[in-house]
Amino acid sequence: MDIRAVVYPLLVLAGGCCYGILSTIVKLAYEQGYTFADVVVSQYFSGWVILGIFLLILLTLRRNRTLTPSHLRTPLLHRVVILLITGAVTCSVCLFYYLSLETTPASVAVVLLFQFTWIGIILESIAERRLPSRTSVIAVAILLIGTLFAGGVLGTEISLTPIGVCAGLLCAFCYAVFIFLSGRIEPQMHPVHRSFWIVTCALFVLLCVLSPEYFTSGTVISGIWIYGAALGLFGACLPVLLYAVGTPKISTGAATILSSSELPVAIITSVIVLHEAVSWIQWFGVLCIFAGIAYPHLRSVGKEKKKKIPKKNLRVK
Numbered sequence: 001m002d003i004r005a006v007v008y009p010l011l012v013l014a015g016g017c018c019y020g021i022l023s024t025i026v027k028l029a030y031e032q033g034y035t036f037a038d039v040v041v042s043q044y045f046s047g048w049v050i051l052g053i054f055l056l057i058l059l060t061l062r063r064n065r066t067l068t069p070s071h072l073r074t075p076l077l078h079r080v081v082i083l084l085i086t087g088a089v090t091c092s093v094c095l096f097y098y099l100s101l102e103t104t105p106a107s108v109a110v111v112l113l114f115q116f117t118w119i120g121i122i123l124e125s126i127a128e129r130r131l132p133s134r135t136s137v138i139a140v141a142i143l144l145i146g147t148l149f150a151g152g153v154l155g156t157e158i159s160l161t162p163i164g165v166c167a168g169l170l171c172a173f174c175y176a177v178f179i180f181l182s183g184r185i186e187p188q189m190h191p192v193h194r195s196f197w198i199v200t201c202a203l204f205v206l207l208c209v210l211s212p213e214y215f216t217s218g219t220v221i222s223g224i225w226i227y228g229a230a231l232g233l234f235g236a237c238l239p240v241l242l243y244a245v246g247t248p249k250i251s252t253g254a255a256t257i258l259s260s261s262e263l264p265v266a267i268i269t270s271v272i273v274l275h276e277a278v279s280w281i282q283w284f285g286v287l288c289i290f291a292g293i294a295y296p297h298l299r300s301v302g303k304e305k306k307k308k309i310p311k312k313n314l315r316v317k
Helices: 004-031 036-061 076-103 106-113 116-128 134-150 162-182 191-209 224-249 252-273 280-308
Strands: none
Touching: 004 036, 004 224, 004 252, 036 076, 036 191, 036 224, 076 106, 076 162, 076 191, 106 134, 106 162, 116 134, 116 162, 116 252, 134 252, 134 280, 162 224, 162 252, 191 224, 224 252, 252 280
């Protein structure tokens, strides 16, 4: 078995796990009185700094070599536009998710976010002009069922607002588009180089739209840097970098399914750090999500074993 066929999916899985840690860190930051704008901008500013350090180290080690092969370079304007769009989509995931959290219960916001699984499958089908595989459809169905249980939606009275629902669905769409673009934009660029420019564009959009006074308000020198460093590492640096490496090597459908690791990790982290109570129904949902993530891999392993079994020679009497 090719080791790369295992490594690249694991990288995408790890990227989803990184996103799962964010909700706990954000709750801790909110408890200290920091606002939504402070937290989001700090996340991408810290991620930009960390990726900038990685890029400087890489440039130092590759002093005599460029990070983009000359025969594969695209026009500068085209690269800037594509990276700007990807950066805007990346930060839009956080913006719409937190907007959904402000107007709908957290359990509903999570369920709305997880619609990215089937949206990613549809995007891949449109891009490749073919119907999704039966394995992907079954895996997504298991994931959605697990999300309903894990989110704690079943058996509770829920009040919904049009703004909250629309924001949650837009968040899911942006997340699916981000995963889709991560596997296709500028694949010839070094992952660190590409991730740095994506986060740079995301930070630029956030500063213009959300908090133009971020650097002059004194937020940077306050204690938010502690939470910002953790959010930057797990929310703007590692997942973008891991997706940049892993998603170009696997299908969009597989990437969206593997990214579903976010919710189980979010629940487990909240139990360990915040000591939140989780019902057995939610744990059942977590198991369903893990089953949905593992199903395509187990299916492919079963097919490989069938291919390796030699057919018996049948004697004709």
